[in-house]
Amino acid sequence: MNRWNIPKWLEQEIRERDTSCVYCRCEFVSSAGKGSHASWEHVVNDATIITSENIALCCRSCNSSKGAKPLAVWLESAYCKRRGITLETVADVVRSVAVAPTLCP
Numbered sequence: 001m002n003r004w005n006i007p008k009w010l011e012q013e014i015r016e017r018d019t020s021c022v023y024c025r026c027e028f029v030s031s032a033g034k035g036s037h038a039s040w041e042h043v044v045n046d047a048t049i050i051t052s053e054n055i056a057l058c059c060r061s062c063n064s065s066k067g068a069k070p071l072a073v074w075l076e077s078a079y080c081k082r083r084g085i086t087l088e089t090v091a092d093v094v095r096s097v098a099v100a101p102t103l104c105p
């Protein structure tokens, strides 16, 4: 268990799946350890939902921008508009649309 109460096996599964930010699709420096800019994200902001569908990895800037906002509200924010983040560009886990990862600007 890490500090988000995510069991080790689930953490492993998510780290292997989310090699880039689930929102802006920037690639993480590394999936684990130092150099990583990944942070844990609850897609639905409820820390009691510990499933691979609700737990994802996103970059620190997306995480701090999104905060506790519901996804639909956050997608309307200036941050998402500036970075071109829409329901169509986010990861499968967030929205089942396959989009090739892009590098952070």
Ligand SMILES: [Zn+2]
Pocket: 021, 022, 023, 024, 025, 026, 058, 059, 060, 061, 062, 063
């Ligand atoms: Zn991001």
